[in-house]
Structures are given as structure tokens and as C-alpha cells.
Amino acid sequence: MFKKILLLSLITLGLAACGGGDIKPEVAASSESRDQIKIVGSSTVYPFATTVAENFGRSTLFKTPIVESTGSGGGLKLFCSGLGDNHPDITNASRRIKASEVERCAENGIDDIVEVKVGYDGIVMANSRKSNQMNLSLKDVFLALAKDVPDGSGGLKPNNYKTWKDVNPNLINNKIEVMGPPPTSGTRDAFVELAMEGGCKTFDWIKALKKTDKQAYKSLCHTIREDEHFIEAGENDNLIVQKLNANPNALGIFGFSFLEQNADSVQGSTINAMPPTFDNIAEGSYPVSRSLYFYVKKDNVNKVPGINEYLVEFMSERASGPDGYLAEKGLIPMNPDEHLKWKSSVLSLEPLMLN
């Protein structure tokens, strides 16, 4: 009885070893002819990229692309790490590619990158429908959440505002409690850049500081307070929505698509008197909105079958157009003119130019 078991285990070990050995040539062979598109990148673009990937897979003869959610920075790192089969063809990003990343790509032989704008995403500050809608300005947001705030006499003081009323006498007398994503998140980056810095700039002397000492300006405008008034609630936006329902006094920071899906339980605060609605974000009048992108390796377009068709599907009217299925998933589409412009530049594979 035992001999059988030992034999079996030895055979399996052998098989496993051979299996490992066998796999390699197969992979080496397939490096010339991978037949499935690989996509990595931002978790914000992930729902949209997967929707297009699924529709593309179902309506064509190509395999459904694999979409990994690695975050914008992580995705670009993988994207720029090489040309071969084991590196992704496309990376999604909830911000534009940086010059340093383009350089890194070039170092690894990736010279031609095609930039594709997906559309827009609004970042909302929402609270439970059990309490009243908040009307905030960017300045309020900055003063409530910054680590250091102006002390009124040209200097700085540690942020000691405890209630919204402390920040702005017109606001309610509730404790400041804001739940937001951790620093690894692209949503946090965008929130800090658009909302915090936007409020920060309303102080003239800080705006002047940008020209003289950029470093100090950045650290002042981009640093969020670390006490109990700002709570890092993790990457999971669903969790923030649930916590808002449990705590009606708290505000949460998350993407517009979550607000849309949960409109029955949470409401978005107006920022600079602009409510976060589809139209306001699309027009650009809601101040905290950002562009979403993805990047394609031009060299791979002819190597991996289907990339061209994926781009066609993504840029089609029925996907990213004003009434496309991505809009239903919470993407704010570009206006028709802009969409048309991007469509023609993407389909002719114009390489990226950073200005």
C-alpha cells in the first residue's frame, strides 16, 4: 500500500518538475503569438475597461482581453518594463502619463505609445440621505482637511478646526469626519490635486508661494491631516458608502459611479455651488473632475491580434459615445467633438506627444 503512495507521489513530483520544464518552451513559443490582449492599470478605469473587454470578446472572434487592476502607477510600471510577451499591451490610468514614465518606457525600447482618452470621472464628497446635503467650497474642503492651515496673519498653524462651523460660519455645527481613500489610490491623488490644491490656491499668499518655493507650496496644499477628522477608509468605495449609512454625520470621498449606483442612500455635496451631476461633470463646471486615459504599445498592435479591433470598440459611439454603454456604468463621456477628435487620432495610432 505504501509503495503505491510513494510511487504516486514520486511520479507527481516528477510530473510537476517535468511540467515546469515542459511549460517553458511552450511559453517561449507563444511569445511570438500571444492571442489574448493583456491590460493592466487603474482601478478607476477597471470597470470601464472590463465592460469594453467583455463586449469585445462576445461580439468578435477574438479572446476576451485580461484586465488586471494594479493601480495607475503600478500599471505604468509594468507597461514600461519591456516589450515582450510577458508585458502588458495596454495600461489604464486615472491620470496622464508622466514624463519620467515615458523616459522609463523609452529606456526599455518602448518608443511609440498611443494615448487614448476614455472620458471623465468626478470625485464626489457625499453623505447619507438621512442628513442634509452639504454645500461646500473648495476653500472649505482645504481648511477642513489640510494638515496645516493659514492662521490669518500670513503664517501657518496646525489644523485645529473641529467642526464645519469652525471652518465656515455658514456650515452646520457638526464634527468634521471625512472618509477617504489611502495615499496609494489614484482617487486620493486626484482629490488632493483638484480639491485640496484648488482650495489652497484661493489664498493669495499661498498662490504667490508657488512661484517662489514650489516644494513648500506642494507640501502645504497636498498634505491631508492625520488626526481623527480624516479617516483612511481603504480602497473599497462600497465600504465607504456602507459606513456613510451607519454614520450620517460623516462625509465620504469616492468616484462618481459609486454615487450614481447608490443614489438612493447617499447624496453628493455641492462644491462651489455645483452639485455633482452627470451634466455638470461633463461640462467641466463641477470642479473636482479628472480625465481617464489608457496607453497602448504601438509595436504590439500588429503582434497581438485584436488590439486594433479593441480600440475600434472602445472608441465606438455605442461604447464611449455620449449615450454609450460606458455612460451607463458611470463614465462621464467626452462631448461629441472631443470624442470625434480622439477617435480619429487613436484609430490612426498617432504616437503620444507630451508637451
Add this chain to the structure above:
Amino acid sequence: MPDYILSTSNRMAKRHAREKRFKWYGRMAIFISIAFLVFMFSAIIFRGASAFQQTKIALDINFSEAIIDPSSSRDPELLKRANYKPIVLQSLSNVIPGITERRDRNRVYKLLSAGAVFDLGEQVAEEPNILGKSKKVWLLASSEVDLFMKGKIDPNISEDLRRLKDRDIKWIKILQSEGRIKKKFNTTLFSSGDSREPEMAGILGAAIGSFFSLLVCFLIAFPLGILTAVYLEEYAKKNFLTDFIEVNINNLAAVPSIVFGLLGLSIFLNFFNLPRSTPLVGGIVLSLMTLPTIIIASRSILRSIPQSIRDAALGLGASKTQTTFHHVVPLAMPGMLTGTILGMARALGETAPLLMIGMVAFIVDIPKGITDVATSLPVQIFLWADSPEKGFVERTSAAIIVLLAFLILMNLCAVYLRKRLERRW
């Protein structure tokens, strides 16, 4: 001293009281842990139970050959991708009166899942004889309709706050009155891969991914673990080197699993260039993680085998190897298997190491082998929990129920093996 004197003594009463108190502490501890467990299970089951049902809409579909297959080619690929939308729209407008405008037609079409037409395509491709005939078909309803049918959308709140509008609800009522809308057992959940639409999403792809990963994990970790344990326990001399190895194995068992993921990324993906996001790499990483558990469990089992068995075999003239493999290891095998199963159960629930090697991905196709891209069950749960669509809330809990069922099954297996095959000395 006679009993009655003791029982009347003050100290005896205290001793009894202490014993009673301790018993109650114990009972309370058990009660609290069970309460936690019951709370967790009931919360998950309460949320997930509804996902095992899916709303479907019955339509009399006229499989018109002129629309589906005008060239009469009967090519399954063409049949699958034919345009079924006009046929479905026609059937819908037969049931729901007064939809003539384009906007209304598009809206009423949204009652059905985007996947309904694909299902029709599959059905026609499977039995092309249906062309030209008419048949009542149950089609997937959209996630919004499904949520409404399950009572998760309150029709009394203001219309702006719902994704399902009053008009949609009116149409659903019409379908309901004709018995054309029903909740049925959710087969999609068990028969398809991931999808962006909650009603089309299933866990089969993830479950098979988990199976392949565990298979690779078992094939590597079991023989390696057993051989290591047998050698260290039966053959190796006790010296500095074996002590050093033992300390390292124990340390390895306590290393956080994400570290194994990083190791997998740098060695298997970057150095050996194994394919990313595959159960092959996932299994290898998980096997590294389970290996110390198996070795430690196997060694303690081997140590519990009485020395007298070895002595008897050696006394009868068996060699060291014969003694080990004819007597000691067979007796230890049930225990070793138990240890292995428990290690694998832990591996089944792991997400962190898979995060690093690209198994956290949107994958629709069902994997067919260890080198196909795949996810695993816990990863699927993680991805669904992070999705904005409301329909995924119940599906997340349903996937957790399935994962728990697998874990309980594996643990029961381990218990059974131990009870059935274990020998006592």
C-alpha cells in the same frame, strides 16, 4: 477523613464554587465564540441567499430564419453572433402594448440583460433546427429588474433616486400579470466566468482556477513536504545543521503570505519568465506557503509513532529504509494527509500572494489548463466586493458561501481521515 466532614467544611464549599465558576467561564467562552460564528454566517447567508435565484423573463421568440441566418449557412459561429435584437424587441412589443417610439423600445429592451441575446445565440447554435419556428424562451432579466423582484429597490422613493423608473415598474407589472417574469434557480452563477453585468457573472472560472492552483500546489508541496519530513525525522543526524533547518522551517510557516507573492513575482515571473496570471505560478507560490505547514505536521506525526515499531522491524532484520517505508510512514500517512489538507484549505483562502502575480484580473473565459490565465475564488470575492454595481453585493456573499462550503468540505475530509484511519497506541 469521612466525606460528610469535608462537605460541611468551609474550604470545601469554596473549592466547589471555584470549580463551578470555572465551568461557567468555559461555557461562556464557547458561547461567545459560537455567537460570533453564528453572527458571521447568518449575515453572509442573509445577504447571499437571494443570489441563488435569478429573475427571468419568458418571451415567445420567433426564430425567423430571414433575420438570423439570411444566407442559410448554418455556421455556428455566425449563428452565435447574429443580430437577435430585432427578434427580441418584436416579442417584447407583442407582450407590452404601446411601445412604438425608439426611445421606449430601447428602454423596454433594457429590462432584459445585455447577455440575453448571447444566450439566444448559443441556443440557436446548439440546435439550428429551431430556425423558422416559434418557442417560449426564458431570458435573463437585467440586474435592476432582478433587484426589484427581490424587493431590494423601494418603488416608493422619489423616481430620480432609482435607476429603475416608474415606467419600467409598470412594464414589470404587465409581465408579472401574464406570469412571464419569475425568479428561477441561478444556474449562471455556477456555469459562467466573470462578467461586468451582475446577472451574467458566475464563479465557475474562479472555482476552476482555484482547483488548478491547488492541484499544482498539491503536486509540488505534498511529495516535497513528506520527503523532507521523513528524511529529517528518520534519517538525519541531530546536529547544528538540522537544528538550523528546523528553525528556518518554523520561521517560514509564520511568514506573511504576501512575502511569498513577492518572491513569486521576482523569481518565477521575472527570472524564470513563467506566464503571468496563471494557476501554474499561483500553485507554485501557494505550495511554497503550504510546504512548512505540511513538513511540521508530518514531522509531529512521525514523532508520535512509537519507537517499539521501529525496534521490532529492525529486530526482525529489516533495513532502515524497509522499516521506514514498510512500517513507519504507512502508519503516519493519515496524519500527513490531514496536515496536507489543512494546509491546502489555507491556500484555498489566500488572496495576498496571488495579488502580486497578476491573478487579480478580469477573466471571462473558463481556464482549461494550468497555463491558461485564471483567478481564484477569494480573488473573485475581492473583485466583486469592489464593484459599484449593486447586484454584486449579493453575489459577493454567494461566492463567500461557496468558498466556505469548499473549506468546510476540506476540513470534514481531514476530520474523517483522522477518525477513520488514525491508530492509537
